[in-house]
Amino acid sequence: MKKFLCSLFIIFVLWFGIDRIGGAGMQWVVWHTNEHFTKKICKIVSSVDADILLLGTSRCENHYVPSIIRDSTGLSVYNAGISCSASIFFHYSTLSHVLRYHTPKVVVLDTGESEFAATDYNLSMLNYYAPHIGRCAAADSIFQWAGMLNRNRFSHLYRYHSLSNMAIARLFMPENKREDNGYTPIDQPPSYPDNHGALQESRPRDEQKIATFRRFISLCRQHHIRLVLSISPSYYHISPHYYDVLRAIAEEEHLPLFDYDTPDLYIDHPEYFYNNSHLWEQGARLFSQQFAHDLKNYLSH
Amino acid sequence: MLFNSIPFLLFFPTICGLYYCIPADWVRLRNIFLLVASYYFYMSWQPVYSLLLLTSTAVTYLAALGIDYYRDRRKQKVCLVASLVLNLSILFLFKYYNFLASNIVDALTFMGLRLEMPVSKLLLPVGISFYTFQALGYSIDVYRGTTRVERDFLTYALFVSFFPQLVAGPIERSNNLLPQFRGKRTFDYESAMQGVRMMVWGYFLKLVLADRCGTYVDAVFSSLDKHNGGSYLIASLLFPFQIYGDFAGYSLIAIGAARILGFRLMDNFRRPYLSCSVGEFWHRWHISLSTWFKDYVYIPLGGNRVGRLRQYFNLMVTFVVSGLWHGANWTFVCWGALHGALLCVEKALGIGRREYHGLSRFLHWSVTFILVCLAWIFFRADTLSDACTIFTGIFTKLGVPFVKASDFGIIALSIGLLLLIALRQENLVPQKTLPSNRLGTSSFLSFFAIALMIAIIILFGVLDSSQFIYFQF
Incomplete structure (x- = not known):
């Protein structure tokens, strides 16, 4: 038995060594890969220097064109939207990482129900920040809350398990040249969405998300950042009370809320949409002009 | 748990x-x-x-x-x-x-x-x-x-x-x-270390091979209308590896765990995809179930001691029941019946009665592998109509398949490693090509191999505690 336990201990020591060496190797891969999200997150944790920081999901990433907003406002812009990152926990991590080395003047949070409603995507994409654990205590606190911090600290290789295959595969592939400061255009679809789908009703409140949303707001206040909430267009008919919780928080916190969805501004224009939730490039450019105009007006007051 | x-x-x-x-x-x-x-x-x-x-x-x-x-x-x-x-x-x-x-x-x-x-x-x-x-x-x-x-x-x-x-x-x-x-x-040291090795290899088969294949297979089989024949073909070729990795992986973890506790469970898989006939496949696949059916269903029905037609009948009954054992669905019944029919054909033609070598072995292996893969389509499809859609899609709608290049790399490497080990165990490659034959249970190289395998599982495995396929049976 003693020999068996010794053998297991030797295996553990060897594994520990492999884990640490492999972890260092994967760290190199992460910083050199052309995998879209991994590369974008490396940029977010190290070198964003824009005046306006756009945060959100794919609806942010595909809807806000930085060059259009920059030309209108005269401020530099970076679109830090990440597909599938549909929760305030992820956006809180993103902002915390950026604030470690740079303070933007304006943060635009392209929001939806993921900031206050119970959904299945609470921790979606959060693993992309796992390789950067240890850099930012505020972001690590999200991992701690999710019960994912200890296992990521224990094994360095574990930090890469959800992105290793893609990061390695994309190491040798060219980067996406069409990206404009974090904005990724969507090509024209073969056909536009042909119906609005069923009426979208609000989901139940998630108090943990609302608490994190308030932490997000106070983080902006602490750094004297002007926070703007925005709801970009979708091709759904939504219930008039869909964003009631969000509106209440915005009012309570005295935050501007640019709502391009509820007034059904785009609902008669399927030709701007790639699918029910996403504008393709032409729609995004049109929307960005409108948003830039509204943002400029707001900032000038 | x-x-x-x-x-x-x-x-x-x-x-x-x-x-x-x-x-x-x-x-x-x-x-x-x-x-x-x-x-x-x-x-x-x-x-x-x-x-x-x-x-x-x-x-x-x-x-x-x-x-x-x-x-x-x-x-x-x-x-x-x-x-x-x-x-x-x-x-x-x-x-x-x-x-x-x-x-x-x-x-x-x-x-x-x-x-x-x-x-x-x-x-x-x-x-x-x-x-x-x-x-x-x-x-x-x-x-x-x-x-x-x-x-x-x-x-x-x-x-x-x-x-x-x-x-x-x-x-x-x-x-x-x-x-x-x-x-x-x-407590036996050698046995316990063998158990550890089996468990680690079992986890590799489940988490790296099976679950990586599963991400593709499930994506295709769960929305057939969104895919073409090319994707059906790739999914149909990956499913055999998914189910093998899943079930053989589970069996190895079970046998390894029992061995650490000092018990010897029976082998359940012996490199089934290297079989040169469907009959041989059933001597190597889910051995504990196939021998159960042989001992408690096929032989009591008369086994091989009866006339030829009755033997075919016995085979069909045994395999239809075996299919039904896997699940209450006509797809499983068809899968069992198809295997029964293939065994009857092999029996009638005298296939699988002798050992094959060289080109003959390769041809028999190829045909067997293709037949087994085609039969798995019934096993995996949710309905008979889905199975028909896949069959017709493969032969009539073969287009550019949906590809997940990042997963395919890991799957290819895993299958390559599996194949190399299987070929060595079958003595089909020179023994010098792999050193593990000479690895003792307590050599440094053996410990290193286990540690490396654990690291690979952590890095490339699908670690979301996905269900084992055979749990539903």
């Missing part, structure tokens, strides 16, 4: 540590401890279903005592039949009732009659087919006189519920496992 979950990774070492703290001479106490651990393991799913396990155990235990008690063969038969009927009734109620009821309703509707039958909302208890068959095997063995009756209820209950093989096999035989529970078990 899944083998690929954090609770099991805490449960198993704890159980091992406590188990070996009990002196080896205290066999009964060790058995009681393992019994409690096994029920705890089973109850972590649905505690109430442990009553079914207990019922099956009690019924077969009492039936065996009855068979042993009576000298009259007819009374013995009554005991055996009572055990079979009770156990199979439970299995039928939980697994097949809804299938039968819906088919009766459909058939009557087809004939213009209307009948409403109640629908059972009972959940299928995990592992019910496995432990029921294991317990029935014991009853039949006692009736046949090929195994000694077990008078100690706790020892017998442990035989039925032993946690490493409780929910997905191997379906153990009483004359292999029961004597091991009766005897003294001392």
Whole structure:
């Protein structure tokens, strides 16, 4: 038995060594890969220097064109939207990482129900920040809350398990040249969405998300950042009370809320949409002009 | 509690540590401890279903005592039949009732009659087919006189519920496992290290090979309308590796865990995809189930000792029942029937009666592999209509497939490693090509290989505690 336990201990020591060496190797891969999200997150944790920081999901990433907003406002812009990152926990991590080395003047949070409603995507994409654990205590606190911090600290290789295959595969592939400061255009679809789908009703409140949303707001206040909430267009008919919780928080916190969805501004224009939730490039450019105009007006007051 | 979950990774070492703290001479106490651990393991799913396990155990235990008690063969038969009927009734109620009821309703509707039958909302208890068959095997063995009756209820209950093989096999035989529970078990270093290696390799097969293949296969099979024949073809080629990695991986973890505890379970897989005939495939795939059906269904039906036509009939019955064992769905029945038919054809043509070499071996292997892959389509498809869509899609709508290049790299490397090891074990490649043949259980290289494999699993495995496919059976 003693020999068996010794053998297991030797295996553990060897594994520990492999884990640490492999972890260092994967760290190199992460910083050199052309995998879209991994590369974008490396940029977010190290070198964003824009005046306006756009945060959100794919609806942010595909809807806000930085060059259009920059030309209108005269401020530099970076679109830090990440597909599938549909929760305030992820956006809180993103902002915390950026604030470690740079303070933007304006943060635009392209929001939806993921900031206050119970959904299945609470921790979606959060693993992309796992390789950067240890850099930012505020972001690590999200991992701690999710019960994912200890296992990521224990094994360095574990930090890469959800992105290793893609990061390695994309190491040798060219980067996406069409990206404009974090904005990724969507090509024209073969056909536009042909119906609005069923009426979208609000989901139940998630108090943990609302608490994190308030932490997000106070983080902006602490750094004297002007926070703007925005709801970009979708091709759904939504219930008039869909964003009631969000509106209440915005009012309570005295935050501007640019709502391009509820007034059904785009609902008669399927030709701007790639699918029910996403504008393709032409729609995004049109929307960005409108948003830039509204943002400029707001900032000038 | 899944083998690929954090609770099991805490449960198993704890159980091992406590188990070996009990002196080896205290066999009964060790058995009681393992019994409690096994029920705890089973109850972590649905505690109430442990009553079914207990019922099956009690019924077969009492039936065996009855068979042993009576000298009259007819009374013995009554005991055996009572055990079979009770156990199979439970299995039928939980697994097949809804299938039968819906088919009766459909058939009557087809004939213009209307009948409403109640629908059972009972959940299928995990592992019910496995432990029921294991317990029935014991009853039949006692009736046949090929195994000694077990008078100690706790020892017998442990035989039925032993946690490493409780929910997905191997379906153990009483004359292999029961004597091991009766005897003294001392710790054996070599055996325990073999167990560790088997578990690690099993985890690799499940988490890296099977679950990576699963991401593609599930994406295609769950939305057939969004994919073309090219994707169907790739998914159909990956599914055999998914199910092999999933089930052989589970079996290896089970056998390895049992070996660390000092028990030897039967092998369940012997490189099935290197078979040169469908008959050979069934000597290598899910061995514990195929030998169960051979011993308790095929041979009692007359086996090979009857006329040719009757042999074919026996084969078809055995394989249709085997298909049905896997699930209450016509897809499984078709899968079983297809294998039965292929075996009949092989028997008629005399295929698989001799060893093949060189080109002949390659041709036989290729044909067998393709046939097995095609049959798996029935197994994986949700309905017969889906299976037909896939078949027709492969042959008529072959377009550019949906590709997940990042996953394919890992899958290709995993299959390559699996193939290399399998070829070496079959002595089909020069022994020098792989050093592991000469690795002892305690060499540095062996330890390093285990540590490296764990690191690979952590880095490339799908670590979301996904279900094992065979749990649903």
